[in-house]
Amino acid sequence: MGQIQLKQVTKSFGDVQVIPPLDLTIEDGEFTVFVGPSGCGKSTLLRLIAGLEDITTGHIEIDGTDATALVPAKRGLAMVFQSYALYPHMTVRKNIAFPLRMAKMDQAEIDKRVEGAASVLNLTDYLDRRPGQLSGGQRQRVAIGRAIVREPSAFLFDEPLSNLDAALRVGMRMEISELHKKLDTTMIYVTHDQVEAMTMADKIVVLQAGVIEQVGSPLELYRAPRNLFVAGFIGSPKMNLINGAEAGKHDATTIGIRPEHIDVVQSDGKWQGTVGVAEHLGSDTFFHIHNTGLAETLTVRAIGDVSLRHGDTIHLNPRLDEIHRFDAQGLRIA
Amino acid sequence: MATKASRSAARLMMAPAVVLLLGWMLVPLIMTLWFSFRTYLPLRGGDQGWTGFDNYVRFVTSSAFWPAVQTTLIIVVGVLIITVVLGVLLAMLLDQPMWGQGVVRILVIAPFFVMPTVSALVWKNMFMDPVNGLFAHLWRFFGAEPVSWLSDAAMPSIIMIVSWQWLPFATLILLTAIQSLDSEQLEAAEMDGAPKLKQFYYIILPHLGRAITIVILIQTIFLLAIFAEIFVTTGGAFGTRTLSYLIFQRVLESQNVGLGSAGGVYAIILANIVAIFLMRIVGKNLDN
Numbered sequence: 018m019g020q021i022q023l024k025q026v027t028k029s030f031g032d033v034q035v036i037p038p039l040d041l042t043i044e045d046g047e048f049t050v051f052v053g054p055s056g057c058g059k060s061t062l063l064r065l066i067a068g069l070e071d072i073t074t075g076h077i078e079i080d081g082t083d084a085t086a087l088v089p090a091k092r093g094l095a096m097v098f099q100s101y102a103l104y105p106h107m108t109v110r111k112n113i114a115f116p117l118r119m120a121k122m123d124q125a126e127i128d129k130r131v132e133g134a135a136s137v138l139n140l141t142d143y144l145d146r147r148p149g150q151l152s153g154g155q156r157q158r159v160a161i162g163r164a165i166v167r168e169p170s171a172f173l174f175d176e177p178l179s180n181l182d183a184a185l186r187v188g189m190r191m192e193i194s195e196l197h198k199k200l201d202t203t204m205i206y207v208t209h210d211q212v213e214a215m216t217m218a219d220k221i222v223v224l225q226a227g228v229i230e231q232v233g234s235p236l237e238l239y240r241a242p243r244n245l246f247v248a249g250f251i252g253s254p255k256m257n258l259i260n261g262a263e264a265g266k267h268d269a270t271t272i273g274i275r276p277e278h279i280d281v282v283q284s285d286g287k288w289q290g291t292v293g294v295a296e297h298l299g300s301d302t303f304f305h306i307h308n309t310g311l312a313e314t315l316t317v318r319a320i321g322d323v324s325l326r327h328g329d330t331i332h333l334n335p336r337l338d339e340i341h342r343f344d345a346q347g348l349r350i351a
Numbered sequence: 352m353a354t355k356a357s358r359s360a361a362r363l364m365m366a367p368a369v370v371l372l373l374g375w376m377l378v379p380l381i382m383t384l385w386f387s388f389r390t391y392l393p394l395r396g397g398d399q400g401w402t403g404f405d406n407y408v409r410f411v412t413s414s415a416f417w418p419a420v421q422t423t424l425i426i427v428v429g430v431l432i433i434t435v436v437l438g439v440l441l442a443m444l445l446d447q448p449m450w451g452q453g454v455v456r457i458l459v460i461a462p463f464f465v466m467p468t469v470s471a472l473v474w475k476n477m478f479m480d481p482v483n484g485l486f487a488h489l490w491r492f493f494g495a496e497p498v499s500w501l502s503d504a505a506m507p508s509i510i511m512i513v514s515w516q517w518l519p520f521a522t523l524i525l526l527t528a529i530q531s532l533d534s535e536q537l538e539a540a541e542m543d544g545a546p547k548l549k550q551f552y553y554i555i556l557p558h559l560g561r562a563i564t565i566v567i568l569i570q571t572i573f574l575l576a577i578f579a580e581i582f583v584t585t586g587g588a589f590g591t592r593t594l595s596y597l598i599f600q601r602v603l604e605s606q607n608v609g610l611g612s613a614g615g616v617y618a619i620i621l622a623n624i625v626a627i628f629l630m631r632i633v634g635k636n637l638d639n
Contacts, residue, residue, distance in 0.1 A: 067542060089538075102536045
């Protein structure tokens with residue numbers, strides 16, 4: 018079990034309110050990702066749930082019981098920190114066993130659980146090493162192991178992959194997703210990387226300045242961003258946002274179209290411009306296009322390797338049914 | 352950078368300092384060794400020639416030798432225990448965010464800047480004087496008989512004075528060590544269900560291990576040679592005669608340079624044994 022409910026939760030540091038009243042429900046077994054630019058309050062929100070920070074007003078309920086005043090250890094949540102926060106003077110085995118020792122568990126049971134966690138995480142060969150002798154990915158797994166053995170009702174991850182290199186990050190992303198499928202436990206994951214959010218989440222919570230901008234599944238956010246912020250934040254490369262006359266044609270203040278929804282044509286395109294930088298990824302090519310008269314630059318995805326050079330004129334056709342329309346307040350027009 | 356020319360230039364430029372330091376160390380050492388093998392009584396006939404190992408035998412067989420060794424060890428161990436324990440507690444206290452942190456930290460460090468002679472005099476006259484001392488006033492205020500600290504409780508008094516001087520050093524080193532502790536580790540321990548006391552035992556104390564060893568090593572080397580505090584307060588009486596004070600008495604009060612020099616050689620050997628012993632512990636600790 019691991020349903021977490023936030024009711025009218027606020028957090029202030031002195032006079033500064035970093036989280037205005039906020040309601041959120043995280044269902045049992047759900048993989049929820051808090052995503053937003055740095056300083057948006059997502060880590061603070063996670064720490065409020067963990068109990069590492071006291072909430073200023075409001076209530077937190079875990080499985081229907083009020084946990085607002087409970088100390089972190091009593092909430093039944095386990096956290097994986099950005100710096101891993103392993104205990105450097107203890108071996109991997111002792112690190113993983115630490116929460117169980119604190120709970121005064123029977124030694125035989127501790128050994129059983131530690132061995133179990135180690136085999137799940139491929140750490141069996143490293144149990145007698147110290148954290149200093151492990152690579153970044155292995156340390157990450159030890160931190161996860163320390164969380165798993167407690168059999169918590171929910172896992173909290175605070176940007177756990179930000180200290181890893183790109184290749185390892187993709188691997189760990191898969192491992193954490195696999196782990197979620199295997200354990201079927203609630204997980205809350207904080208990241209500033211929208212790719213991590215899109216690939217891992219059942220539910221994404223987009224935050225800006227402590228305010229929830231939108232909650233939904235990855236594809237809901239991709240297909241129907243509720244406002245300009247979400248539209249610009251979700252999706253890579255970013256959605257093209259166009260103001261002015263072109264937007265007026267669609268009865269909107271701003272229109273948005275994703276790079277993958279603009280087709281490159283040989284001639285007679287609806288829009289045209291000159292090619293700037295081209296990013297060749299092999300499978301796709303991203304063109305940055307100038308002088309379109311629409312926006313400063315337009316990003317366009319072309320499938321495969323398209324042979325257009327810097328300075329060439331390019332013809333474009335937007336897919337009209339993929340255009341997102343926003344009003345003067347930046348809200349989506351249905 | 353390290354061409355042949357630059358290396359020999361570096362050697363040339365370092366030479367004066369090296370020669371000076373070497374001379375500074377070697378000349379007294381050789382003179383001590385030289386005198387320790389001679390009968391040299393400046394006021395009773397001067398240098399009277401070689402005596403072999405007589406001085407060495409006399410120094411260790413004298414009834415004052417073993418008590419002096421014992422006194423030295425008691426002072427060193429006592430001061431170490433007090434400074435390390437209080438140092439850890441003070442460092443944790445100073446690590447807490449509080450109003451006027453900067454000023455408080457400077458005040459805590461201040462005793463380290465007071466010269467040993469001065470601080471011993473201040474303690475002797477201001478605090479421990481049995482008639483006018485602050486402690487005497489305090490005792491009388493509660494209706495108790497004032498204690499003559501430096502005669503009735505001479506060893507505890509000296510340990511107290513020396514601890515007061517060295518506590519800032521221990522606190523300072525331990526404070527910097529505590530500040531380097533990743534706060535996420537404490538938070539992780541909190542999430543793992545460790546109460547404050549266990550967080551201290553399992554996280555903070557192991558983190559401080561290295562700093563504590565360094566404090567013990569450095570303090571031991573200096574504490575083996577404390578002199579001014581004893582000279583100013585008890586003058587070596589009431590069981591406060593340490594090894595270094597015994598050597599001083601042999602040379603200056605008994606006017607026996609040969610005997611004192613032999614004691615000096617023993618002190619060198621003792622200090623080196625302690626240093627080797629401690630270096631091995633530190634080396635082991637630093638490896639992990």
